[in-house]
Amino acid sequence: MEAALKILRSVPLKLFLCVTLVSLVVGQCHPFSRFPMYSSFPPTADVYYLADESGTPLPTLETLGIFGPELKQRVEHQCQAYGAETNKPDALRRAGTAVLGHLAKVNQQNLVDLGIDHLRLHRVLLTREDGLLIKNDAEVAAWP
């Protein structure tokens, strides 16, 4: 035991090693995280946008007070909260509807001022084929 403690005391960077171990074990629990941003590069990507009833894009910042990347994260995390991935259309519709509903409630007055009473959430799936960018656009959720 004494020898083990002596070895432990001689280990440099204990804090560095401890926080690494705890973060990898605990995962996402602020302030710990595995910092997984861009940790893989699949051959597809997706982007979300807001639209009106006719499908014309609406600026998310002016409409709902958030940036586009936050809209995507909110939908994905809501999906995860339902225990599903975004490639499941039903889960995506449910998550998208919940996110639109919540944001519309928070920005109720702003939507009235802008004269917006319907919102659509679109997902654009991105791939590359023979070097060319391919975009597949689909409406995934609606509010109300």
Add this chain to the structure above:
Amino acid sequence: MALKVFGKTWFDASRTAREWKWMRIVFVLVWWPWIPIALFSYSDQPVPTGLAQWVDLSWLTWPGVNVFVTALTALACWYYLQGKRMLLATGTMLGLGVLVFTLHDSQGAFQRNEVLHLILLGQLVALVQAEFRKNLSDAELRNQLIFNSQQMLLAVYFISGISKLSTAGLGWITDSPNISLQIYKAWMSLYYSVEWPVFQDLGVFFSDLVAGHPVITQFVFAGALLLELFCGLALLNRRLARWIGWMLLAMHLGIFVLLGVLFVPYMAVVVIFLIGFSRGRAGAV
């Protein structure tokens, strides 16, 4: 501070009192504004994460409570900047900060500023240890505070490197040209935020640029992964800390140019704790 391991001096985090003061000033400027932003922007936690999964933190946003917490953190910052009652000030900043930032992350989008609280945690560890070592000089404590902050900061990059390897393995390098899709996605997300056509143009330009140069992309990404995995070398001495600090800063600037994503808290703490504000000789206290 120069730490001896196996009888040899390896780890040197010596900094002057003036540098430590500037570190605290910039740290507070980066950390504190998030507190009122979170407390006065939200009213609930639609996607609870971390601690918020077990405890509802929306009470932090109640009228009166949000003002009180904002004022309390401001007071803690004032003591922290003065270097007085450091244990209490750092503990308050860490405790309240973790609650508020957890609420922030529970809006459904991670703000990715965990590094700020890990640094405060490292400083708190040094302060608690100092309570049990009464013969510690001011300079020794200061250097331990800085050294712990550096360990926490560099651990974040190391963990990120480990995550990449465990998620994608070497595929993180070989598949890196696929980031052209992420680049287009990132700029289009900005375009859909404000509908400025310039973001659409930048997305197409950078995405095609990367897709057209896959080998260069793989070399750059291999370098970035090596940097994250070996960034701990910055703890060895001040010169290495500066070099690795500049490389990490360059990496963040590259991310900003290619993806339009600016990790301000990370860039700030890299400048504060690795690059530093003074050209003083290594080992100077």
